[in-house]
Amino acid sequence: MVSLSKDFIFLLxxxxxxxxxxxxxxxxxYAMIPLMKVEIVEKNKWLKEEEFIDIIAVSQSVPxxxxxxxxxxxxxxxxxFIGAVFALFGTVLPSFLSxxxxxxxxxxxxxxxxxxxxxxxxxxxxxVLILCAAFSLWKKALKDYTSYVIFIISFILLFFxxxxxxxxxxxxxxxxxxxGSYENWKREKEYD
Numbered sequence: 001m002v003s004l005s006k007d008f009i010f011l012l013x014x015x016x017x018x019x020x021x022x023x024x025x026x027x028x029x030y031a032m033i034p035l036m037k038v039e040i041v042e043k044n045k046w047l048k049e050e051e052f053i054d055i056i057a058v059s060q061s062v063p064x065x066x067x068x069x070x071x072x073x074x075x076x077x078x079x080x081f082i083g084a085v086f087a088l089f090g091t092v093l094p095s096f097l098s099x100x101x102x103x104x105x106x107x108x109x110x111x112x113x114x115x116x117x118x119x120x121x122x123x124x125x126x127x128v129l130i131l132c133a134a135f136s137l138w139k140k141a142l143k144d145y146t147s148y149v150i151f152i153i154s155f156i157l158l159f160f161x162x163x164x165x166x167x168x169x170x171x172x173x174x175x176x177x178x179x180g181s182y183e184n185w186k187r188e189k190e191y192d
Contacts, residue, residue, distance in 0.1 A: 018090030029067030
């Protein structure tokens with residue numbers, strides 16, 4: 001009974017952590033990443049930073065919103081299926097409730113000058129949150145010459161050629177598999 005209550009308390013804490021992240025983040029999934037890092041890695045110490053970055057990478061490589069994918073993955077890693085459910089609902093519930101309220105009062109809210117001005121004031125801060133997430137990932141993701149080359153090629157393909165991001169993820173995922181396999185083969189050959 002004691003372990004059940006401890007697990008339930010942990011699940012509630014995880015739910016409210018993701019609820020807080022979802023409630024105080026405007027701008028979507030990428031804007032949530034810095035808050036997730038603070039709450040999950042630094043404050044609660046549920047994951048190490050390297051694990052968190054790996055989860056972000058995996059979450060971006062599957063269909064769906066990165067914030068939802070990330071929260072589900074973290075929840076699953078911490079408490080399996082039930083953890084994934086609590087993390088998912090914690091993440092989406094604030095947005096769902098907000099949209100529900102805004103949709104109900106949309107005609108009235110649309111006319112409020114202060115509401116429109118507030119949104120215009122929030123947009124630059126969203127950009128800063130996304131840049132913070134990018135900088136945080138930058139430090140861990142770019143470790144060697146190859147990662148810088150992949151970064152530059154990806155930037156050029158996305159920015160100048162408007163290549164679909166999923167193709168990049170697939171392309172460089174396959175490249176990583178081939179490169180890692182070659183390096184393992186090379187190491188094994190040296191030991192023989």
